[in-house]
Amino acid sequence: MDVFSSRDVDDLLAQAMTDPRRRKARALKPGNYTGVRPLLNAMLPGTYIQPHLHPLENADEYWSVLKGKIAAFSFNDLGDIKDYRVVSSEDGFPFVYIPQGEYHTLVVVDNSAVISEITQGPYNPDTYKKFASWAPSERPEDGEKARAYLQSLEGKLK
Numbered sequence: 001m002d003v004f005s006s007r008d009v010d011d012l013l014a015q016a017m018t019d020p021r022r023r024k025a026r027a028l029k030p031g032n033y034t035g036v037r038p039l040l041n042a043m044l045p046g047t048y049i050q051p052h053l054h055p056l057e058n059a060d061e062y063w064s065v066l067k068g069k070i071a072a073f074s075f076n077d078l079g080d081i082k083d084y085r086v087v088s089s090e091d092g093f094p095f096v097y098i099p100q101g102e103y104h105t106l107v108v109v110d111n112s113a114v115i116s117e118i119t120q121g122p123y124n125p126d127t128y129k130k131f132a133s134w135a136p137s138e139r140p141e142d143g144e145k146a147r148a149y150l151q152s153l154e155g156k157l158k
Helices: 006-018 140-155
Strands: 023-027 036-043 061-075 081-088 095-098 103-120
Touching (some): 006 061, 006 103, 081 095, 103 140
Antiparallel strands (some): 023 036, 036 103, 061 095, 061 103
């Protein structure tokens, strides 16, 4: 049995502070594990996660906000926002369901956020995600475009 405490969450957030992407994830199962794969993801404001979908069958994703506040966004195939919701660890049941095949991303709304992600394994970086062609990539050379896109999403929250 593994038990994760607030100290583990704080350690992950400390690692995110020194990470250029402003986030740090910790998989709780190896990538080749074929069962349910939990992941802790600690994030800071300004982290950019390129909108993407999970194309494989049974690739639904579930998020629970353990600390802080996020805005979860879903998009249609053209990049138009279908829906967004602000979800906080202070909510009674801070849970987000993302169906397989739906473009999505999130924005950190608080000083920091930690979510638990649940997906179905195994993890293969070549087939796990399909990035949205209509959104900037996470590559350093697209940093300015990514920041502008992130700010446009943050603007929807005001």
